[in-house]
Amino acid sequence: MPDIMTVLQNLPQATAPADQAVVAADVARGHRAVSRRRQQRIGFTAAAVAVVAGVAVGAGQFGGTATPATTATGATHVTAASLKMVAFTGKQPAGFEVTTVPDGWTVISSQPYEFVVAPPGQETGGGPSAGPSTGPAPVFYDGRIAVYLVGDGPGPRASQTEKVDINGKPGKLGAFPKSATAPDAHWLTFPSDHGTVVVQVPDSTGLNNDQIITFARGITVTDAVR
Amino acid sequence: MASPQARPGKVGDRLKATPEQDREFTEFVTARRAGLVRIAELLVSGDPAKGEDVVQMALTRLYLSWPKVRPETADAYARRCVVNAAIDERRRLFRRREQSFAELPDVAALDELASDNDRVVALLKTLPTGMRAAVVLRYIEGLSVPETAAAMRCSEGNVKSQSARGLQRLREFFPARQPHLA
Numbered sequence: 534m535p536d537i538m539t540v541l542q543n544l545p546q547a548t549a550p551a552d553q554a555v556v557a558a559d560v561a562r563g564h565r566a567v568s569r570r571r572q573q574r575i576g577f578t579a580a581a582v583a584v585v586a587g588v589a590v591g592a593g594q595f596g597g598t599a600t601p602a603t604t605a606t607g608a609t610h611v612t613a614a615s616l617k618m619v620a621f622t623g624k625q626p627a628g629f630e631v632t633t634v635p636d637g638w639t640v641i642s643s644q645p646y647e648f649v650v651a652p653p654g655q656e657t658g659g660g661p662s663a664g665p666s667t668g669p670a671p672v673f674y675d676g677r678i679a680v681y682l683v684g685d686g687p688g689p690r691a692s693q694t695e696k697v698d699i700n701g702k703p704g705k706l707g708a709f710p711k712s713a714t715a716p717d718a719h720w721l722t723f724p725s726d727h728g729t730v731v732v733q734v735p736d737s738t739g740l741n742n743d744q745i746i747t748f749a750r751g752i753t754v755t756d757a758v759r
Numbered sequence: 760m761a762s763p764q765a766r767p768g769k770v771g772d773r774l775k776a777t778p779e780q781d782r783e784f785t786e787f788v789t790a791r792r793a794g795l796v797r798i799a800e801l802l803v804s805g806d807p808a809k810g811e812d813v814v815q816m817a818l819t820r821l822y823l824s825w826p827k828v829r830p831e832t833a834d835a836y837a838r839r840c841v842v843n844a845a846i847d848e849r850r851r852l853f854r855r856r857e858q859s860f861a862e863l864p865d866v867a868a869l870d871e872l873a874s875d876n877d878r879v880v881a882l883l884k885t886l887p888t889g890m891r892a893a894v895v896l897r898y899i900e901g902l903s904v905p906e907t908a909a910a911m912r913c914s915e916g917n918v919k920s921q922s923a924r925g926l927q928r929l930r931e932f933f934p935a936r937q938p939h940l941a
Contacts, residue, residue, distance in 0.1 A: 537926065537933045540875045541898040551792035559788050560781055562815060563822025570823065 573711075616739050618747050628758035629680065633751035635740065638678075645759040647681035649674065652738070676737050680752060682728040695742075699723040699749050706742060721745050725754040784825050787833060788818060795841050801895045802845035804884040809848060817844040838902075838910040842892050882932055886925050889913075893921035894929070 617636040625631065626643030634640075634650055641656050642649040655676065694707035704723035711717065718735040719742070732749050734740050740748070795817065800810030817840035821828070828836050883891055889911070896907040897918065907922070908915045 537879065537929050538898060540879045540933070541894070541929075542901070544876055544879070544899055546794075546797070549793050550789050553789070556785055556788045556792065559792075559815065559818045560785060560822070562819045563784070563825075566819045566823055 616744060618744055621751070628755055630753040630755055631680075631748075631751055632753075633747055635738075635744070635748075641677070645757060647679065650678040650680075652676065674733060674735070676735055678738060678740075678748065679733040681731055681733075682725075682754070682758060683731055697721065697723075697746050697749075699746070704746075704749065706745065719745060721749045723749060727754050727758045730754060780825055784822060787837075791834065791837060792818075795837060798838065798895060798900060799841050799845055801880065801883060801899060802842065802888075802892055803848060805880045813841060813844045813848050816847070817841040820844070835906060835909045838896070839912060842896075842910050843912075845892070846888055879929065879933065882929050885932070886928060890921045890925040890928075893918050894925035897922040898926065 618633050619636045621631050621634045621640075623639050626640050626648035628643070628645040629648055631640065631648075631650070635652070637653040638650050639653075639656065640648055641651045694705045697704040697706050699721075702723045702725075704721055706719065706721045709718045709720060717737075718733055720734070721732040722729050724730075730749075730752060732745065732752070734745050734748075792814065796810055796814050799813040799817070800807055803809040803813055817837065820840045820843075821837055824836070883894065886894065892911055893907060896902045896910055897904070902910065904915045904918050907918045911918060
């Protein structure tokens, strides 16, 4: 009977150099992370400048009242006046029914436990981060709305959440923690008879909170869900 | 094996990425990626897909920090990124990046696994994350206690106790899982 130490030390080693395409994808991810960090810093700087300018203007005009600063710091989520919510007329996803989507968006992928809605021009599954894959072609969620079921649990992490009403059910709206390796995104959860529904919406989609809530209110979990 | 050259720079230089830094990073990743994937797979219970996810996250963080990583510590820093990303992956239950599939591959029960290697990888899943990292880095990757402590960002004493207890746990289960020979 071999000793556990011998088995551990004799586990096969990986020594082959990585494929150049895989490494190139790593570098590309690094470039995108740099861009995201740069944009975050620019945004932070712009917000700080706006706050300072607002305080200065407020102090000058109203003798120290700095109300303009509130509007500058409150804009943490994109506004999406250009996106219009319309009735969904395409093929319904398996396990769910969806009635309202952003104009022109379609269900590009559906499983009995989740579905993905993508904007025009992104009807294929792979996103910009898609790399070499040996299994079934994955559908990436960057820039798309993903809806999936999860079991009972504490829910996604967020610094603060907002209570929302989803067709009479208590929903919660929050944002995923900031990450250097993933795009900023919001989430909305609400209970169903089959588990908790999570709506994951990257900020790059352009949907604001009201539109996320409208989208979520149009989701029904059917008995076909698994 | 390629090794990163000296990189004069300071924190924040990554915002001005240069072709030279990209070339050094590419050389480093080409040489070390397979080993990092292996560590990541063992840290996330032998799941190749999760291991790949972890390495991608770790290498992205490494890329952001590349200008301030000294050549002599690049290996240790990369391992630390992998360990941290593996822990983050375990915590991040809800954030999804791509679609999962209902049809899972068949996985043999522990008793039915053919080789000792398969058995020990399956047993690693039963260890807590920190203990598993200590065992993987110390006994599979062959790192010293200080190197493991650097990768796990903890004290050497913690590494010694975690790795010893992890090994003891594996020993408790490993003989009992041997197949019965008729």
